[in-house]
Amino acid sequence: xxxxxxxxxxxxxxxxxxxxxxxxxxxxxxxxxxxxxxxxxxxxxxxxxxxxxxxxxxxxxxxxxxxxxxxxxxxxxxxxxxxxxxxxxxxxxxxxxxxxxxxxxxxxxxxxxxxxxxxxxxxxxxxxxxxxxxxxxxxxxxxxxxxxxxxxxxxxxxxxxxxxxxxxxxxxxxxxxxxxxxxxxxxxxxxxxxxxxxxxxxxxxxxxxxxxxxxxxxxxxxxxxxxxxxxxxxxxxxxxxxxxxxxxxxxxxxxxxxxxxxxxxxxxxxxxxxxxxxxxxxxxxxxxxxxxxxxxxxxxxxxxxxxxxxxxxxxxxxxxxxxxxxxxxxxxxxxxxxxxxxxxxxxxxxxxxxxxxxxxxxxxxxxxxxxxxxxxxxxxxxxxxxxxxxxxxxx
Amino acid sequence: xxxxxxxxxxxxxxxxxxxxxxxxxxxxxxxxxxxxxxxxxxxxxxxxxxxxxxxxxxxxxxxxxxxxxxxxxxxxxxxxxxxxxxxxxxxxxxxxxxxxxxxxxxxxxxxxxxxxxxxxxxxxxxxxxxxxxxxxxxxxxxxxxxxxxxxxxxxxxxxxxxxxxxxxxxxxxxxxxxxxxxxxxxxxxxxxxxxxxxxxxx
Numbered sequence: 001x002x003x004x005x006x007x008x009x010x011x012x013x014x015x016x017x018x019x020x021x022x023x024x025x026x027x028x029x030x031x032x033x034x035x036x037x038x039x040x041x042x043x044x045x046x047x048x049x050x051x052x053x054x055x056x057x058x059x060x061x062x063x064x065x066x067x068x069x070x071x072x073x074x075x076x077x078x079x080x081x082x083x084x085x086x087x088x089x090x091x092x093x094x095x096x097x098x099x100x101x102x103x104x105x106x107x108x109x110x111x112x113x114x115x116x117x118x119x120x121x122x123x124x125x126x127x128x129x130x131x132x133x134x135x136x137x138x139x140x141x142x143x144x145x146x147x148x149x150x151x152x153x154x155x156x157x158x159x160x161x162x163x164x165x166x167x168x169x170x171x172x173x174x175x176x177x178x179x180x181x182x183x184x185x186x187x188x189x190x191x192x193x194x195x196x197x198x199x200x201x202x203x204x205x206x207x208x209x210x211x212x213x214x215x216x217x218x219x220x221x222x223x224x225x226x227x228x229x230x231x232x233x234x235x236x237x238x239x240x241x242x243x244x245x246x247x248x249x250x251x252x253x254x255x256x257x258x259x260x261x262x263x264x265x266x267x268x269x270x271x272x273x274x275x276x277x278x279x280x281x282x283x284x285x286x287x288x289x290x291x292x293x294x295x296x297x298x299x300x301x302x303x304x305x306x307x308x309x310x311x312x313x314x315x316x317x318x319x320x321x322x323x324x325x326x327x328x329x330x331x332x333x334x335x336x337x338x339x340x341x342x343x344x345x346x347x348x349x350x351x352x353x354x355x356x357x358x359x360x361x362x363x364x365x366x367x368x369x370x371x372x373x374x375x376x377x378x379x380x381x382x383x384x385x386x387x388x389x390x391x392x393x394x395x
Numbered sequence: 396x397x398x399x400x401x402x403x404x405x406x407x408x409x410x411x412x413x414x415x416x417x418x419x420x421x422x423x424x425x426x427x428x429x430x431x432x433x434x435x436x437x438x439x440x441x442x443x444x445x446x447x448x449x450x451x452x453x454x455x456x457x458x459x460x461x462x463x464x465x466x467x468x469x470x471x472x473x474x475x476x477x478x479x480x481x482x483x484x485x486x487x488x489x490x491x492x493x494x495x496x497x498x499x500x501x502x503x504x505x506x507x508x509x510x511x512x513x514x515x516x517x518x519x520x521x522x523x524x525x526x527x528x529x530x531x532x533x534x535x536x537x538x539x540x541x542x543x544x545x546x547x548x549x550x551x552x553x554x555x556x557x558x559x560x561x562x563x564x565x566x567x568x569x570x571x572x573x574x575x576x577x578x579x580x581x582x583x584x585x586x587x588x589x590x591x592x593x594x595x596x597x
Contacts, residue, residue: 012432012442182471183444184430185435294469370470 004191005053015150015179016041016083019109020049021186022157023081025194028107029055030080032069032099034088035060037121038110038177063088063255072102075232077223079161079199081107085177086115086128090135096131096170097136100257102232103221105164105199107157109173111180112338113203114364124177125364126287126338130246130345132172133316139254143268144172144316146286150184156313162197163268168218174315176338178288178367182384202228212241217260262317270314271322275301279308281380282326285336286312288367294334296373300381307377315343320350332356332380336373338364358385400592401518403477403499406551408473409465412473413552415542416458417482417503422539425565427459433553433561434463443471456485463552480546481507482524482538501546503538520549523589527580536589537577544581548587555582 006025012023016116019042023031031046043059050057056073060066066082068185073080084092089110099106114120128135132144143163145156157173164171188194202220206227213219219239223229231241236250261268274297276282281300285293288310301309310326312319323346327333332355335344341359348357360368360376379385405411413430417423424446431444446459460473478577479494480501481487487507490572497518502509504521522545540562547558559578566574 010436012428012435012444118564178471181446183431183446184442288471291469291471294467298469367472 003342005049006188006191006194008188008190011188012183013150013154014041014183015147015153015175015181016111018043018150018153018186019083019147019157019175019180020045021188022154023107023161024049024053024055024187025191026079026158026161028079028081028161030058030070030073030076030078030256031055031082032058032060032066032073032080033082033084034060034066034090036063036085036125038113038180039083039085039109039175041180042109042111047081060070062281063091067092067099067106067108070106070108071095071099071102073188074099074106075224076105077165077226079107080163081109081161083109083111085111085113085121086125087118087128089128089131091268093131093135094137096142097138097140098234099170100136100138100140100142100235100289103168103219103257104170104232105161105168105221106170107160107164107173108170109157109175112174112176120365123178123365124288124338124367126174126176126289127342127364129174129315129337129339129342137330139258141169141258142172142270142316143167143169144174145259145270145313146174146315147179147313147317148287148290148311149179150182150186152313153179154186154188158194158196159270162195165199166197166218167264168188168221168262169198171294172316174287179291211239213256217256217263265317268314268317269319269322270312271319272311272313273313274309274310276308276310278306278325280306280331281334281377282308282330283334283336283373283377284310284311284312284323284343286315286343287338289336289361292368292370293334293373295370296336296377298378299370299374305377305381307381312343318343318346318350320346323347324350324352327351330355331383332358332382332385334358334360334373334376334385336360336368336376338362338368356380356383356385400501401497402520402549403497403518404551405463405477408477410468411463411478411552412476413439413461413463413474413478413480413589414458414476414490415461415480416456416478416486418453419457421457421482422536423457423482424459426539426543427461429558429561429565430553431461431463432564433557434461437557437560438553440465443468445471450532456483456489458486458490477552478546478552480542482542491494499550501542501549503511503542512539520588522584524581527584528577531576531580532576534573537573540574541581541584544578545585546581548582548585 344359525538
């Protein structure tokens with residue numbers, strides 16, 4: 001092994017750049033993309049850095065080609081990624097499903113901006129959270145991580161690559177235009193201290209049993225050209241990858257694709273809780289909105305309101321057990337997000353009757369103000385927000 | 396705490412909020428980055444920088460916000476700036492006029508004409524920053540570094556040595572000496588200004 005390409009040290013770094021550096025530190029050597037605001041600096045940084053370390057930066061003609069190139073590079077044996085924003089994310093949806101079905105590790109960073117359509121190119125939103133969960137057709141599990149700072153842009157990108165390799169699945173980084181364009185301290189640890197999970201490779205030579213599943217439900221992955229005769233097939237297929245479009249094989253395959261992730265959800269959950277123990281109102285939030293929620297909770301506490309913060313760093317899979325358990329003893333939740341209520345639907349789904357769930361959000365264009373979240377906290381605290389059983393009051 | 400003539404002393408405050416503004420091409424974003432890097436790496440404060448983005452940074456209005464604090468900075472936007480720097484008339488109109496009481500305005504005196512009525516009782520420092528860069532260094536583009544050094548010396552935001560190191564990190568190869576001189580000139584001019592204030596005292 002040569003010298004690690006990780007830029008170990010303390011930096012004053014842009015969020016987008018930290019995503020790129022996280023990828024480099026995780027061993028990414030292929031980026032295929034079509035630059036789009038507000039994710040452009042990820043591509044720009046990768047275009048600078050990848051050639052320095054023997055990697056490949058490939059600007060494609062559009063996002064359809066970008067994601068296809070990323071999946072191809074992954075089957076060529078490289079850790080690979082792309083970065084985009086809403087319009088490109090929509091175009092990538094079909095091939096994200098292809099990655100799920102063909103069990104292809106890949107990292108897709110979506111720096112969210114105002115939408116639908118081309119919407120607000122330079123301004124923030126968090127409106128793609130449900131698209132992240134369900135945007136491709138079929139029933140599947142997805143892993144989606146959300147950074148709240150440039151430091152987490154680095155940390156969670158490393159984690160995204162690790163999870164993509166471990167579960168052989170696409171992993172999404174659902175950043176937002178605000179966090180991606182903040183510049184802050186980013187500490188990149190010494191290379192030896194950055195945990196890297198390698199791809200599960202075949203240990204047997206090509207032949208029977210070499211690519212068999214084990215109890216992890218994830219089979220070893222060979223690279224193209226290594227002599228393993230494996231079909232990489234988007235149709236329903238058997239364990240060798242051969243098309244077998246029968247109900248029995250289909251149910252087994254889709255069940256396993258779901259199980260390999262959902263079964264392991266407790267290892268994937270990643271939330272940071274603040275002053276939750278005695279809280280009566282808990283703000284559930286993520287990304288930039290969680291930073292503002294932290295401030296709102298501080299102000300609420302200073303006023304004697306027992307508020308807490310549950311910040312999601314993994315949004316998908318959604319920590320339903322923890323939220324459900326909290327709902328039993330809380331007056332309610334405030335879900336702060338830059339959309340009109342997406343993750344709040346999940347909170348509503350798992351909260352028990354009688355626990356109110358208020359959405360504090362807007363359609364994007366600017367970040368929330370702490371005062372707005374504070375008002376929502378006060379409303380829930382005083383029992384003025386709709387309880388779960390009357391949630392139809394919401395948009 | 397205040398320095399001479401009401402200039403805020405930002406050397407050791409828990410939190411300082413700074414807005415640098417001008418038009419695209421003046422190096423506003425780079426100046427913000429250098430200040431932020433100096434405070435992050437050398438004076439070990441928490442810093443968050445948010446910049447305006449889009450076509451504005453390529454010719455139109457350009458601005459960058461920085462918060463420097465001893466503790467965690469959750470809400471990343473400026474709520475009540477301690478300093479507003481304006482290097483264009485438009486920037487002054489957008490950010491200078493509405494600033495809170497006690498907030499220092501540093502404006503380029505050749506590029507901005509201030510509203511005397513509004514500035515009555517406010518803390519206002521006018522300096523020909525761009526002219527100094529042009530006449531003393533022969534390079535107009537160093538005005539952002541001259542400004543930064545001038546501002547840091549007036550307010551104590553970061554120390555001269557910290558600023559010098561950060562400037563050196565960002566200086567393109569071959570321009571190190573020019574940028575070092577720009578810092579020197581900014582400090583020199585600020586010292587002259589502060590001395591003139593002392594002289595005014597009864």
